[in-house]
Amino acid sequence: MVRLMVALTILGTTPPFPQNAAQPALMRLTLAAEAHIGPVYSPNGQYIACIERELESERCLMLSRNGQRIAMGGCSGSQVAGLPSWSPDSRRICWPTTDGSLWFLDLDGSSHETHLTAMGAPMQAIWQRRDARALIATPLGIYSFPIDSARPPWRLITAGEPGQMGPISLSRDGSRLAYIAADGVYVTTGPASAGTPIVATPSPEMAYAGVWLAPDGRAALVLEEASGQSAVGVKSTATSIVTRRSSILRCRTEWPGRRLIWVDVATHERVEVPVGAGELGGVAWSPEPDGSGHYGFLLAVGGSLVYCGPGGSGPTVVFRSAYEVRDPTWDPHGRNVVFSSPRDATDPSRPSERVANLYAVAL
Secondary structure, rough: OOOOOOOOOOOOEEEOOOOOOOOEEEEEOOOOEEEEEEEOOOOOOOEEEEEOOOOOOOEEEEEOOOOOOEEEOOOOOEOOOOEEEEEOOOOOEEEEEEEOOEEEEEOOOOOEEOOOOOOOOOOOEEEOOOOOOOEEEEOOOOEEEEEOOOOEEEEEOOOOOOOOOOOEEEEOOOOEEEEOOEEEEEEEOOOOOOOOOOOOOOOOOEEEEEEOOOOOEEEEEEEEEEEOOOOOOOOOOOOOOOOHHHHHOOOOOOOOEEEEEEEEEOOOOOOOOOOEEEEEEEEOOOOOOOOOOOEEEEEEEEEEEEEEHHOOOOOOOEEEEEOOOEEEEEEOOOOOOEEOOOOOOOHHHHHHHHOOOEEEEEE
């Protein structure tokens, strides 16, 4: 479990650290002119995958946990549509692109792409932990894509209004799937389940923009936002990352614009998470439960990493930077967190940088 460094309850805004608060160790992992965003730890904790963005193209990288470049995949002009996802053996990653392809990259540097036909523009791809297939989310539905097989993908049977599918999230063992449909947020309870709603249909003024399922599938975090607002604060041109990517959220969390809600999947109990004012730069569930057997989670809020216990209880600032932090990812042992920041967080005296790089913090 994360070692909590400073106890600060977040109310209206995120307060600064007390002057005598100890800051955890910080290490810079990338130092480049290209932006590095969306880091994801491998299941064995030895590697990190991320997106490297230039002006006209994006690609995915494999790095060692210390930041050494191992492999790169993608092509000139390709635009990444969702975060990279690791294979269960931590040897390959996959990711979708806005031109309708699914890319694969191996640790040995070999890569290839498969064009996804008749599925709609992919928004997200998640490699199943328990079998050789990926779940691919598109606005038209969720598809199961057999990896290393000539069989065609098939569309999952899902509840809710078709044609308006949103982000998806898997439990650690892959037995439960959470997804957003036009009329609500659903969670499957088994392989044959089409999903049952865990939150009521939002009012006409609100919509659901993100869902994150806890590792054991017993709880979910749901982002609710005012209708008509951008789900994420990224570009909306043809050369942008997909506009509904739940792991790179950059939005205000001030009511009535947006709310982050913790939901018990079994009882549908709802608790609003008091994240305060500021940009929500990402959500990461703790990889290990606390003493009660339940999972807490980490939020990137403005320049802070904030740990919340089960049910969103006891928000605690565990790291604070003078600069914005985004896209936190926890290693599978719960000891280190990697995040993206557009400034040099290791040296506050340096001027603002134009691109984001990756940093690791030991909690």
